Amino acid sequence: MNRGLTTTRRWSVMAIFVSLLLQLQVASAEVDPKAAQLIMINRYQSAIKLLTSGMAPVEDEQTQLLMGTVFYKDAMLHRELAAASAEVVPRYWQKLAAETGAQRSRYVDLFSGLALLETGQAKPAIATLKKFLSNKNLSGKYQEVARVNLGLAYHLAGHTTQARKLWQRIDSADPEVRAVLAGAYQRAGLVEFKPMELIQTAVLAVGKDAVMSPLVLENALLIYGAANAYDKGLELIRDETVSAPVYVEQIGGDKTLNFYSIALPNRIARIYYLASLHYLQAAQQSNAFRNVAQYYLAAAYLNFEEHDKAVAAVASARSGGALATAFDNRAEIMEVALKQSIDKSSLHTKLISELAHKFNGKPELMAELVTICTDLKLDCTQAMVAAKAEAERSQSERYRLLHSALGFYYLRQGKNAMALSYLETGRDKSMKNKMESNDPLMLVRLAQLYLDEKSFSENLEIYFELGKEYPAVRQIQEAVQGVYAMEFKSAGDVKIF
Amino acid sequence: MRLIKITILFLIPVCMGLITSAHATSSNDGRPVGGMLNYGEYGRPATIDPITSNDMIALRISELLFNGLVGINAKQEIVPELAQKWDVSPDGSVYTFYLRPDVKWHPRPGEEAKPFTANDVVFTYNIMMHPKTVTSLKVRYEFIQEAKKIDEHTVQFILKRPILNALAKFTFKIIPEFGPQNSLYLRRDDPFVRNPVGTGPYRLVETTANGEVVMEANQSYFMGRPHIDKFVAKPFADQNIMNQALMFNSIDMTVLVNPRDIPELQGDKRYVLQPYNALSYAFFGYNTRNPLLVDKRVRKAFTLAINREEMLDSFFNSRGTVISGPFAPGSWAYNLDVRPDPYDTDRARALLQEAGFSQGDDGIMVKDGKRLSLSLKVPIAKESEATKRVVLAFKNYLKKVGAEVNVEFMEWQAWKEAVFQNHEFDIMFASWVFDDSADISSLFHSAEIGPWKNNFGAYSNPEIDGLIAEAKLSLDHEKKRTIYRKLHAMLSEESPYTFLWTLTNYAGYNKKIRHVNIHPYKFFTFADSWYIPEGKQ
Structure with a gap:
């Protein structure tokens, strides 16, 4: 376990923070060192399970701070997984949908329709869901699910009357259908239909402690997330639900297709984000941890695009001079970058360049600068030149974060060859797929890059390891396997090594 | 049509x-x-x-x-x-x-x-x-x-x-x-x-x-x-x-690159480290011509008797992944629902007893008067410190459940002749490398038994043969994938090999x-x- 502590992790602000907490632990018996260690090796899901296993509410500020940060990290990761899923799962379904004949999936149209709706493409969703409904001999439950979503697609496309007519005829006796209906009302903004009450009855019908359908979970998290009821959401998230398919289609005796909820990783990310805000806001009541908690709050707000709140939080974090240098430097970068994102004047661009100059020789801070420029899509041309020059100095452990940050910068620019080169340099090659040694966020990005390059096995190797900790990975793995099976070309060779 | x-x-x-x-x-x-x-x-x-x-x-x-x-x-x-x-x-x-x-x-x-x-x-x-x-x-x-x-x-x-x-x-x-x-x-x-x-x-x-x-x-x-x-x-x-x-x-x-040397090379600016293949895995393969190894319970017992996670941690610093079947984790055919068997010596012993073995005076299992004593052939060309440790650990693990293993390191060509041509071995240690196809027909189909063929262990199972043939005939990718998932589950259970790990x-x-x-x-x-x-x- 300690192996991870000797790698790049020690340069990350998260590692600095956890080390700090572990040192402070002497003064407080509340922080679970096992949880802190799990965070250090990037096993956020395990850390969350450990930290939330107690029945009593968490009162200790150190633990609140720890929980706030781990929920924030896990929210970021799930958002990235959601993006990966949104890229590859529809690609796989499109391939299935392109087939014809008796072996063609009948359910792919339903799930493709749901995916289109999830990305706001209401009109194509209408056509796809109608295609699904034109099939005979389908499960009644899934026909109802399709009708509910067809109604939502109509509503989003501006055909509200048609939508309501459809919804009025829905038989919502089945908890899954009821959950989907509640979710549709929520997304349509129809609070008068009381989506919260509806979802509560669906959850109760399943039983809170039972393994529920991913469809119920997806919609429950949507509604709880909108109501900031993150705690209700957390109670429902279970590995076996997150990794389970919504529907398993059997075609003939020997063809099985698993269909997953493409929306679920995003819903989980939202709940984790809200949980992180809750715990960080609680932790900032402590004199000892106020500034660090505010720093993380700012980071969370920034990454979940609440920039105004991020500006206020980072200003608070820096006020009073109580922030440790490692955080203060990062907070300074965040503050300047946020200002530039709001006011794109040459003054702020200049300030960014000055920061790059100031942090010359400090690759971990240069990495922070590159990351924030990438996330906020800022014009950081001069800073990038400095960051690249800094990265040229070394490929050692200390520089890996910077190489990874540059890799992500180029990935966002669509320069895959450059991105691959930097991300690979930033990867701990001796433990290349292990999350203990590599930031899972970086691994997901690298995996997506390999998918773009059609290096499917490299992608799958990364997800194989991540899947051991993060059940939301499962749907990506299956989709990549499906695309791989259809796209590879080979002679069918095997050799002894 | x-x-x-x-x-x-x-x-x-x-x-x-x-x-x-x-x-x-x-x-x-x-x-x-x-x-x-x-x-x-x-x-x-x-x-x-x-x-x-x-x-x-x-x-x-x-x-x-x-x-x-x-x-x-x-x-x-x-x-x-x-x-x-x-x-x-x-x-x-x-x-x-x-x-x-x-x-x-x-x-x-x-x-x-x-x-x-x-x-x-x-x-x-x-x-x-x-x-x-x-x-x-x-x-x-x-x-x-x-x-x-x-x-x-x-x-x-x-x-x-x-x-x-x-x-x-x-x-x-x-x-x-x-x-x-x-x-x-x-x-x-x-x-x-x-x-x-x-x-x-x-x-x-x-x-x-x-x-x-x-x-x-x-x-x-x-x-x-x-x-x-x-x-x-x-x-x-x-x-x-x-x-x-x-x-x-x-x-x-x-x-x-030897996994042990990766950190040294990664820190040296004179060299480039480049990943290039994920579809390979190491295994111990069993020769089912030996009557002692015909019973799948014996082979399964060997898989249960060894602690693969511990071996991977100790000898390769965790630079790899334990696998559960005949495909690498980077393959489209890998069945994600099949988990690697856990290390369980009690179950291993119980399986050997079920298969008719009982412990002899010297601690080695015996069946019908035959001691469970087996040869393990390892190519010296694959010799590295880690490989040596793996095979010696395997020997020690098996000893704990009453199986004797006699390790023989051989020159690469001599090893290939012993295993692929003459089939003079009980257990062998090697790795397979696949291109993208994950085609296992030459490894486990009974038609592939013979000199210089890849089914060196003479593994034969009509059900496996049937599934392999069905997959080959299929023109549907997803059907093929479903069949391969089934093959993965069955071969994990049948244990013609003890599937070990994929390394970096x-x-x-x-x-x-x-x-x-x-x-x-x-x-x-x-x-x-x-x-x-x-x-x-």
Whole structure:
């Protein structure tokens, strides 16, 4: 376990923070060192399970701070997984949908329709869901699910009357259908239909402690997330639900297709984000941890695009001079970058360049600068030149974060060859797929890059390891396997090594 | 019939008019020409022709010496090689290849270079499929009915049935009709297998007394002269020494960096570490000709008796992943629902007892008067400190459940003969490497039992045979994937092998070698465009 502590992790602000907490632990018996260690090796899901296993509410500020940060990290990761899923799962379904004949999936149209709706493409969703409904001999439950979503697609496309007519005829006796209906009302903004009450009855019908359908979970998290009821959401998230398919289609005796909820990783990310805000806001009541908690709050707000709140939080974090240098430097970068994102004047661009100059020789801070420029899509041309020059100095452990940050910068620019080169340099090659040694966020990005390059096995190797900790990975793995099976070309060779 | 039509419709647009370059045209791209690349291999190949060889060392050399009718580029596109274009009949049963007229075989000393023609293609197919030819390739090409010469530069393949990705199968390497002494079939005693002639970017100069394979640039290569003048494959019996040779500049590249050496190379700016393949795994294979190993409970007990996680942690610093079945985790065929068996000595002992064994006076299990004492053969070419530890740990683990293992390290070629030719072993230790197909038919189908075939353990199970055949016949990718998932689950239970792990695979090379693109399986596919800057040659 300690192996991870000797790698790049020690340069990350998260590692600095956890080390700090572990040192402070002497003064407080509340922080679970096992949880802190799990965070250090990037096993956020395990850390969350450990930290939330107690029945009593968490009162200790150190633990609140720890929980706030781990929920924030896990929210970021799930958002990235959601993006990966949104890229590859529809690609796989499109391939299935392109087939014809008796072996063609009948359910792919339903799930493709749901995916289109999830990305706001209401009109194509209408056509796809109608295609699904034109099939005979389908499960009644899934026909109802399709009708509910067809109604939502109509509503989003501006055909509200048609939508309501459809919804009025829905038989919502089945908890899954009821959950989907509640979710549709929520997304349509129809609070008068009381989506919260509806979802509560669906959850109760399943039983809170039972393994529920991913469809119920997806919609429950949507509604709880909108109501900031993150705690209700957390109670429902279970590995076996997150990794389970919504529907398993059997075609003939020997063809099985698993269909997953493409929306679920995003819903989980939202709940984790809200949980992180809750715990960080609680932790900032402590004199000892106020500034660090505010720093993380700012980071969370920034990454979940609440920039105004991020500006206020980072200003608070820096006020009073109580922030440790490692955080203060990062907070300074965040503050300047946020200002530039709001006011794109040459003054702020200049300030960014000055920061790059100031942090010359400090690759971990240069990495922070590159990351924030990438996330906020800022014009950081001069800073990038400095960051690249800094990265040229070394490929050692200390520089890996910077190489990874540059890799992500180029990935966002669509320069895959450059991105691959930097991300690979930033990867701990001796433990290349292990999350203990590599930031899972970086691994997901690298995996997506390999998918773009059609290096499917490299992608799958990364997800194989991540899947051991993060059940939301499962749907990506299956989709990549499906695309791989259809796209590879080979002679069918095997050799002894 | 309907499925066939679908396949044809899919194939025709893909196949027609696809004329792009498989490789960069090398000599006129402005990059420097010259220099020599010495690369380290973990053994010396017994044969280096593309038909009789069955190991990765020979495959890499073949890639430099030979060409197929078509190639597959990094974007998974089929690209022309010896065939400049092709077409497919509407029913998908006839593939016609139009050959390049400008290709010549590497000249033998003192001879003129001979032209490559349709005769060579037909000859290659026929000799490959001859019952007496020693090869593991036949199983892959049994879907072809016949190869026919249409004219000097046109050849036609008639298929027995349409198959998925048929065009990709025509990547097999072509050998010259004038090559082998015996023109009917190819065996390992034919001089051609050690001194072959190809059409590829490099030609074989010699295999030295100490096993180095020296190849030089084919000046008249039809895709342009490669940049680097000479490639030399240098065998190393010990991976540790190979890495030191790289660090001291005795070689410029290692095809497989010892996992232990990765941190050292990663921290050194003089070298590049490049991942290149994920689809390989290590295993202990059982010889079911031994009556003691026929019962699957015995084999399963051995899998349960060893702590693979602990071995991986202790001997490879966790630089790998324990697997549960016959595919690598990076494969599309891996069944994610099948978990690796846990370390459980109690269950292992119980299974042995169920299989009729009882503990003898010396602690070793006995059945029908026969002690559970087995030989384990390990190729010395794979010898490294970690491999030694793995096999010795295996021996110790098995001793704890009452099985005696006698480890024998053997020279690479002797090991191959013992395992693949003579089948004189009880347990063997090795690794398989797959291309993207994850085709396990040659490994576990009962038709693949015999000398120099890949089902060395004589594993036979009609249900497995049936599923393999069904997968091969299927024209539906998802159906095939479902069948492979079933095969994974069954073979995990049947345990013809104890499936161990996939390790991190990296090539390491000196930074002076530029424009390096490594094929994930064949390694040297793009080597004709690698170069060394003039000042560093």
